[in-house]
Amino acid sequence: MEETQIASILKTSELYPIPQSIKLSYGTAGFRADASLLESTVYRVGILSSLRSLKLNSSTVGLMITASHNKVSDNGVKVSDPSGGMLSQEWEPFADQIANASSPKELVSLIKDFVEKKEIAIEKGGEVWLGRDTRLSGESLLRAAEIGVRSVLGSVAVDVGVLTTPQLHWMVRAKNKGLNATESDYFENLITSFKCLIGLIPVKLESSKLVLDGANGVGGLKMEVLIRSLSDIDVEIRNTGRDGGVLNEGVGADFVQKEKVVPLGFGLKDVGMRCASFDGDADRLVYFYIPSESCGGDKVELLDGDKILSLFALFIKEQLNIIGDEGKKCRLGVVQTAYANGASTDYVKEMGLEVVFAKTGVKHLHEKAEEFDVGIYFEANGHGTILFSECFLSWLVGKQKDYSEGSDKHNAVSRLVAVSNLINQAVGDALSGLLLVEVILQHMGWSVQKWNELYKDLPSKQVKVEVPDRTAVVTTSEETEALKPLGIQDAINGEIKKYQRGRAFIRPSGTEDVVRVYAEASTQEAADSLASSVAQLVKSFLGSS
Ligand code: G16
Structure with missing residues (x-):
């Protein structure tokens, strides 16, 4: 790295000293904390975003300032890769390192090593689009991000204003595909x-x-x-x-x-x-x-993410069946997490779909959904989308020409192409998801009550437990079993056994300082009681804070 570049980072980082006693991790969905603690983090993520852009030939990268579902006094920052997906997980350890660097000197040294290791040519300048949600703290955090981006000399920060997170991801994806990528283009596409x-x-x-x-x-x-x-x-x-x-x-x-x-x-x-x-x-x-x-x-x-997923799966399967034997060759699959209600998994399996499980966090589900021709992923909390592979999409577009206009097959193919345009291909998006639910309900002639009858959820309960150190909980990759603290899983299994259709698991949250408990059983009272006994176990193994 050139001396001028080093001087630029040293100078700007003096403006954003790291608060005392703060240890941040990129987590399930970026850095999140009380907004007053985040300026230095956002500034540093600005630097990371410029480097990410430079690594990928100056493609546009997105930086979103939001703490999503967390309380208004919190804020956060996450990065969209040029594909519109989440930041490559390979870069998360670097994000953690620089966010926690205790001095400008340490920061520069980490950046220097990383730039060398990743062979990033720093001369050209990158491009980062910055969005934020409606939190008031977003304005000053956005200024910190701009300074971070520009401290990598030659890089450009573009303030794209107040947006939903999925809008920014969509715009970044469109920009890098050479398509029209403004907010109005996003709306136009949905309409x-x-x-x-x-x-x-x-x-x-x-x-x-x-x-x-x-x-x-x-x-x-x-x-x-x-x-x-x-x-x-x-x-x-x-x-x-x-x-x-x-x-x-x-x-x-x-x-x-x-x-x-x-x-x-x-x-x-x-x-x-x-x-x-x-x-x-x-x-x-x-x-x-x-x-x-x-x-x-x-x-x-x-009607949670699982029910939305089931509705989408039903509709897509119906269109593939109309297309006939060729349509049935499409690999339509579903990705869920341990939070998926057991009844929803049974329902999609009965439909003949392949179901795979991923760790919590859309970045994990997205990756697995990409392995299908059409991959539908949803977390029970309502975060999800439908991905169409490039190959399957071009097959569909070809078929639109083969079938005669107005025929059932032509209509089915046209519906699938329209779904691929409507539903956000970059990330789960409440606006586009809502429009798709609405149009499918109209297509089926269904009320919300009729939709709810697709299957009956098993009663479930989620609770949060505050503990001194949530990282003491380590789980298996699909988060269904706890490996640490030692002995807790046996104790949980002992509780589960007491309940008909009982299922429960614990995992450390990646967005809040808590351990999450999920429990399912044949009645609501049983699910509540199982959740509460597992929460007690968490407290006795980890202590309460
Ligand atoms: C984020 C992630 C979701 C995840 C949720 C809760 O949602 O994008 O994939 O399910 O956090 O994660 P955790 O249980 O680890 O706290 P959002 O809507 O807050 O961005």
Whole structure:
């Protein structure tokens, strides 16, 4: 590295000293912490993003400032690779090292070694697009990121404004594919493919209203823009954040999925209505309805990521069946995590689909879904998408020419092509996922209640346990068993045995300072009781904080 380059990093890093006693890790989805602690981290991730761009021939890299479903006082930063996917995991250890470097000198030395090891030609200059969610702390963190990016001499930082996380990933992917890549292009793409799918519905019925909880975040605001151009969908948006509500507080996909109660702003007036929730940066989507007044108007029937996955799988399988023998050759597969409800796994297996499991974190699921012609991945928390392989897509596009227009086969192929355009190929996206759910429900002529009948979820319960050191929990690769602390898995197995259809596991969260407990059993009381005994075990093995 040239002296001028070293001087540039030394000078700017003086502006962002690392706070005392902070140890950060790139985690499930980037760095997350209280926003007041993050300037130095975001500045350093700015440097990393420039280097990543340079390593990949100055392709555009994305840097997103968000703490997604976490509380409003937190913030975070994650990197989108030029493909639009998550930062290559190979670079995560470097991210951890530089985020924790205790002095400008150590920082420079780590960067110098890395640049040499990875043979990064630093002369050309990279390009990084910077997005942020609606958190107020995002503005100053974005300035820190800009300074980090530009401290790699010749690199350019482009502020693309307040966006959902999936919008930034989509834009980065489009830019590197040489396509139109502005936010309006993103909307235009959703609108065109949604309208195409609506136009292909065999018997169109009047669609009922959807009520959307925007989590007081960026997703509701973007949805408002989107629906202005869509006449085939009636959406009422609540919790836009404009009426004083706090981001993710008593609202949003994470809250609804974990608590299984209505978000603020919903109640008795909504009994039976089709409702949906986004999370804070709109990369997660869940649906729900309030079953009856007798539940007091706050308990919900939840249609989580597993149910969305099942609906998508059903629709895609139906189109492949219409195409016939050639369509049936398509390798359609599903990727889930240990959190997937056992009933959903049984359902997709009964449909004849291949199911594989991955570790929590979309970066792990995405990788496995890419191995299929059409790979559908979803975490139960509502984060997921459908990936179409290049090869299968070009086969589909070829078939569009072979089949006569208006024929069943032509329509089925056209639907699949439109789905591949509508659903975000870079990352799970609540806006595009919602449009696809809506169009499939219209296609099937189904209500949300009818969709919910696809299968009955096994009762489940999730709890968080605060412990002095969550890294003391080490699990197997699919996170279904704990290897450490020694002896805890035997104790958990002992609890599981007491319950019919019992299943439980523990894992350290990668986004919060907690150990997560998941339990499933044949009744809700049993699932609650299993979760609580496993949580007790966690406390007794690790201590409470
Ligand atoms: C992030 C990841 C998800 C993961 C979630 C919870 O979501 O993108 O893949 O499921 O964190 O992770 P953990 O259990 O490790 O805390 P988001 O929506 O917060 O970006």
